[in-house]
Amino acid sequence: DQQVKQNSPSLSVQEGRISILNCDYTNSMFDYFLWYKKYPAEGPTFLISISSIKDKNEDGRFTVFLNKSAKHLSLHIVPSQPGDSAVYFCAASGSNFGNEKLTFGTGTRLTIIP
């Protein structure tokens, strides 16, 4: 049962343009959402998060948007840079689950074309 889905396995974007990565979830009990970035041969690193009480969170070039009614979130990167080429994982958590855990999507490989 895949509760967090990233339906695009890969995405290519020209340098300087906007990259938009999408994520859908099915569990309405999720109330916190995160994006992790992963380079080859390294572990995932935290990028940005958003609580369900917000619909937008911004950190520099990175903005996450949350649409609770659609159970959808997206990560916008603008402008995209070559160093942004990586796999991006969406993750979700629920604060009322007791001992909290992260449920991850399968990732989207972003390639920035110079």
Add this chain to the structure above:
Amino acid sequence: DTAVSQTPKYLVTQMGNDKSIKCEQNLGHDTMYWYKQDSKKFLKIMFSYNNKELIINETVPNRFSPKSPDKAHLNLHINSLELGDSAVYFCASSQGTRAGGTDTQYFGPGTRLTVL
């Protein structure tokens, strides 16, 4: 300085063998985790320890046994390895258990286990 380290980075072994993966964090965190990333790229939690106490134990075969000798270490021992155990195993740590809050999880580089 590496915040979360794992050894070995690669592990190739035969079916039926017993192997261990070690994890250490120097962040002073109280909580540590083991994740498995399978061939379909699902990154799924296996175990979580807080202050050396097991707090999350997902549906994992009991051939997998985590051991936390102290807060800075969480090792994973796997008995009677099977082909399906081939995966990348990630260790992670966080200050507390609030995955849905301020307790950001920091991941190690992963251990690629191949069972032949």
